[in-house]
Amino acid sequence: MTALPRQGVREDWERRSGRRSQASEVGVALAAPTGPRPSTDLRAPTDLRAEDGRGQVSLRWQPVPGAMGYLVERAELGGGSFSTVDHGGRDVLAFPAPHYADTTGEPGRRYCYRVTAIADLEHDPGPRSSAVEGGPLLEGDATVTLRVQTDAETKPLRRVWHMIGSERLSQLADPVVLGGRRVAGEFAESLGIARDQLGADRVRAHAIFHDDLGVYRESNGRPHYDFSRVDGLYDQALAIGLRPVVELSFMARDLAAQPDRTVFTYGAIISPPRDWDRWGELCARLAAHLVERYGLDEVATWGFEVWNEPNLEVFWTGTQAEYFRLYDTAALAIKAVDERLLVGGPSTAAAGWIGAFCDHVLDEQVPLDFVSTHTYGNAPLNVREALRVRELDDVAVWWTEWGVTPTHFFDVTDGAFGAPFVLHGMKHAQDGADALAYWVISDHFEELGRAPRLLHGGFGLLTIGNLRKPRFWALALAEQLDDRLCEVELGGDGAGTLVDAWASRAVDGQVDVLAWNGTFDQSKAASDPLLQRHLAVAVSGLDAAAYDVTVARVDTRHSSIAANWDAEKAWPDDQEWAALRAADHLDIEDLGAATPTDGCIDVDLQLPMPGVVRIRLQPR
Structure with missing residues (x-):
C-alpha cells in the first residue's frame, strides 16, 4: 500500500488516534488468573486541604497506598455537580502526587474540591475524599520562599532524562533537504547535542523492522534476513555515544497479516x-x-521494547490478547539468545494496560525486565505502585515517550510553557521511574509530514537548524546540577505545586539553585500575570569568603527562540539564520560578588509563569 499524502495521513491520524484497541478477542477468553490479584479497592484520600493563592488553589492530601495517581474534582460552591479538573494536556487527567495546583478556575470565585485515587486506568476510581472549599484569588502577596541548606545533602539526583526519544533512525541516512538543511547530517548533530548537553546515553526510536531497512522478506515461502542497514544506523548511534533502545516495530510487509493497514x-x-x-x-x-556484532556485554545494556502503543487502534489492529502473544513470543525468543538481554513492554499510550500486562506476565511466567509506557501533557503517573503491589520490585519503569503534548503541529511546544513542565515531570519521576524519555530530540520528524516552517509546533527539543527551544534549556540546566542535591524548603503561595526547585553543591563549592514556576494548565501557556511569583531565596551553609553570583533565565523573553522569530514566517534566509544562531544561547545575568552573612546569601527576584531560573554561586 502506498503511503498516504501528508494531509490524508493527518486526517486518518485524527480519526483513529483516540480509539482504544479491543481488550480481548471476540469469543476468546483470556486465561484464568493463576495467582492472587492485587486489590484495586483503594481507600479515600484523607486530610485534603485547599490553600487559596493568587490565580491558583494548591490542594494537598495524604498519599494512598497502591495509587498510581489521583483525580481532582471540582464543583461550583453551592450545589454544582462535580467534574474532573481538566488542565488541557490532551491525555491522562490523573496526577501522580498528593498535591496539585489548580489554575483552571475563575479568580474570585469559590469552589468545592474532592479527590479520588486510581490503581490504574482500566478500573474505576476509588472512593472520594471529603470535600473542601477553595478558590483562586485576584490579589495577594504571591511570594514564595526558598531556603537551601548546602550543608545538608538529600537523595542523589537521578538523571532520568538520559534516555531520549527520536524519530526513526533511518533519518541518519535521509537525503532530504528541508529549510535549506540536510536532514541526515543535522539529525546526527541533534543526537550529538543531546549527548553532550543533556547527558543522553540512550535513544529510543520507531520502526527498526520497517521495510525501508530491508530486515525481512520472503522468497518462495522462505524468510530472508538482512541487518546491514540496521548495522549502519546503530554504528552511527553508538559512535555518537547513544545506546539504542530497540523498539521491535513495525511489522515487515511479508510477515504482516494485514499489510494494507498502516500509519504515518x-x-x-x-x-x-x-x-x-x-x-x-x-x-x-x-x-x-x-550480540555477535557488538558483544553481549554491550547489547545487554540496551533493552528490547515490544511494539509501540498497542492499546491504540492507530498503532495496532489486533486485540490485547494478541499483543500479549506478540510480547510473549518476542520476549521468549530474545531471552533464548541470552538471559541477560533486557526485554519489556507494553509500550502503551496513556499508561494503559499496565495492570493487565503485569498480571499476564505473572500468570504466564513470561520474562519482564522493564515496564514501558507513555504519557503527554502531564507528569508521569506512579507506575511503580502497580509493580510494588504485585511484588515486581525488580522490574524497571521506563517512560519511553513523554512530552508536553501528544498533538502534532501544536504551538505549545515552541514557547516557554514547556520549560517548567519538563522540570516538574523530571522531579515527579525521581522516585517512580528509571527513565523518562522526552519525545523527541529534533523537529526533523516525519510521522505526519515534514516541518512546513521553522516554528510549527514540532515535538523536538531542537528546531530544524538545531536551535534550542526553552524545553531544551530547562533540561540542560538540570543536567548542569551536581549529583549531590541539597535540602530545599519551599513556602508561600504555590510552594511545591506551582513553584518547585532543586539545589546542588559541587566538590569545588559551587552551588546551583534551580527553581521553576509552571502550571500544567495549557490555557495559561502564553503566561498569566496572576501566576507570577516573587522568589525569595536564602542559601545557607556557605563557607567561602565571597561568591560570584549569576542568574540564568528561561521564560517568554529569555532563552527563547520564539522571542526572536515570527512563527508565521516559513524559513530564515542566510542573514536571518545568522541572527538566530547569535540568539541561540542561555541568557545569563551577572549579579556581581556577594559576601555571606553568617554563611548565608539572599537573592530576591521575580519568577514569571512560565519561567525557570538558575542561581549560581561560584566561590571566588
Whole structure:
C-alpha cells in the first residue's frame, strides 16, 4: 500500500488516534488468573486541604497506598455537580502526587474540591475524599520562599532524562533537504547535542523492522534476513555515544497479516504477524546478530521494547490478547539468545494496560525486565505502585515517550510553557521511574509530514537548524546540577505545586539553585500575570569568603527562540539564520560578588509563569 499524502495521513491520524484497541478477542477468553490479584479497592484520600493563592488553589492530601495517581474534582460552591479538573494536556487527567495546583478556575470565585485515587486506568476510581472549599484569588502577596541548606545533602539526583526519544533512525541516512538543511547530517548533530548537553546515553526510536531497512522478506515461502542497514544506523548511534533502545516495530510487509493497514506518511504496518513462529524467529535473529556484532556485554545494556502503543487502534489492529502473544513470543525468543538481554513492554499510550500486562506476565511466567509506557501533557503517573503491589520490585519503569503534548503541529511546544513542565515531570519521576524519555530530540520528524516552517509546533527539543527551544534549556540546566542535591524548603503561595526547585553543591563549592514556576494548565501557556511569583531565596551553609553570583533565565523573553522569530514566517534566509544562531544561547545575568552573612546569601527576584531560573554561586 502506498503511503498516504501528508494531509490524508493527518486526517486518518485524527480519526483513529483516540480509539482504544479491543481488550480481548471476540469469543476468546483470556486465561484464568493463576495467582492472587492485587486489590484495586483503594481507600479515600484523607486530610485534603485547599490553600487559596493568587490565580491558583494548591490542594494537598495524604498519599494512598497502591495509587498510581489521583483525580481532582471540582464543583461550583453551592450545589454544582462535580467534574474532573481538566488542565488541557490532551491525555491522562490523573496526577501522580498528593498535591496539585489548580489554575483552571475563575479568580474570585469559590469552589468545592474532592479527590479520588486510581490503581490504574482500566478500573474505576476509588472512593472520594471529603470535600473542601477553595478558590483562586485576584490579589495577594504571591511570594514564595526558598531556603537551601548546602550543608545538608538529600537523595542523589537521578538523571532520568538520559534516555531520549527520536524519530526513526533511518533519518541518519535521509537525503532530504528541508529549510535549506540536510536532514541526515543535522539529525546526527541533534543526537550529538543531546549527548553532550543533556547527558543522553540512550535513544529510543520507531520502526527498526520497517521495510525501508530491508530486515525481512520472503522468497518462495522462505524468510530472508538482512541487518546491514540496521548495522549502519546503530554504528552511527553508538559512535555518537547513544545506546539504542530497540523498539521491535513495525511489522515487515511479508510477515504482516494485514499489510494494507498502516500509519504515518512512511506507511508503517500496524498489523499482527500472520505467522507467530516467524515473528519470534525474526526477533531472535535480530538479537543474536546484535550480540555477535557488538558483544553481549554491550547489547545487554540496551533493552528490547515490544511494539509501540498497542492499546491504540492507530498503532495496532489486533486485540490485547494478541499483543500479549506478540510480547510473549518476542520476549521468549530474545531471552533464548541470552538471559541477560533486557526485554519489556507494553509500550502503551496513556499508561494503559499496565495492570493487565503485569498480571499476564505473572500468570504466564513470561520474562519482564522493564515496564514501558507513555504519557503527554502531564507528569508521569506512579507506575511503580502497580509493580510494588504485585511484588515486581525488580522490574524497571521506563517512560519511553513523554512530552508536553501528544498533538502534532501544536504551538505549545515552541514557547516557554514547556520549560517548567519538563522540570516538574523530571522531579515527579525521581522516585517512580528509571527513565523518562522526552519525545523527541529534533523537529526533523516525519510521522505526519515534514516541518512546513521553522516554528510549527514540532515535538523536538531542537528546531530544524538545531536551535534550542526553552524545553531544551530547562533540561540542560538540570543536567548542569551536581549529583549531590541539597535540602530545599519551599513556602508561600504555590510552594511545591506551582513553584518547585532543586539545589546542588559541587566538590569545588559551587552551588546551583534551580527553581521553576509552571502550571500544567495549557490555557495559561502564553503566561498569566496572576501566576507570577516573587522568589525569595536564602542559601545557607556557605563557607567561602565571597561568591560570584549569576542568574540564568528561561521564560517568554529569555532563552527563547520564539522571542526572536515570527512563527508565521516559513524559513530564515542566510542573514536571518545568522541572527538566530547569535540568539541561540542561555541568557545569563551577572549579579556581581556577594559576601555571606553568617554563611548565608539572599537573592530576591521575580519568577514569571512560565519561567525557570538558575542561581549560581561560584566561590571566588
